[in-house]
Amino acid sequence: MPSEVSLSFKGDTLLLEGVLDFTNVVSLYQKGNQWLQTEAPEHCKIDFGGINRCNSAATTLLLSWLRTAKKSGKHVSIEKIPTEFRSLMTLGGLESLLPQS
Numbered sequence: 795m796p797s798e799v800s801l802s803f804k805g806d807t808l809l810l811e812g813v814l815d816f817t818n819v820v821s822l823y824q825k826g827n828q829w830l831q832t833e834a835p836e837h838c839k840i841d842f843g844g845i846n847r848c849n850s851a852a853t854t855l856l857l858s859w860l861r862t863a864k865k866s867g868k869h870v871s872i873e874k875i876p877t878e879f880r881s882l883m884t885l886g887g888l889e890s891l892l893p894q895s
Contacts, residue, residue, distance in 0.1 A: 800844075801826060803829055811846075818855065826859050832862050840872050843874025843876070848876070852882060853886055855882075
C-alpha cells in the first residue's frame with residue numbers, strides 16, 4: 795500500500811508533503827516530470843518542506859527531476875530540505891546539490 799504523499803504546484807513551485815518512499819516515488823516522478831517539461835517556468839523551485847519522512851527514494855527522485863529540468867532548459871532551486879533528506883544526500887556525496895543551511 796502506497797504511503798501518504800501529495801504533490802502540488804503553486805506558481806513556480808512544486809510542493810511535496812507527507813511520506814516519500816519507494817511505494818510512491820514512480821507516481822511522483824511522472825507528475826513532477828510532466829510539470830518540469832511542460833508547465834514549469836524557466837526558473838522554478840522544488841520545495842521538500844512538507845516531507846515528514848523519506849528514504850533513499852527521495853534522492854533518486856530529486857536527481858531524476860534535476861536531469862529532466864536540465865534537459866528542458868529549466869533552472870531549479872531546492873528548498874526546505876528536511877534533516878533526514880539532507881543526511882541521505884550527504885551520505886551519498888550529493889550535498890553540493892542542496893542549498894546551504
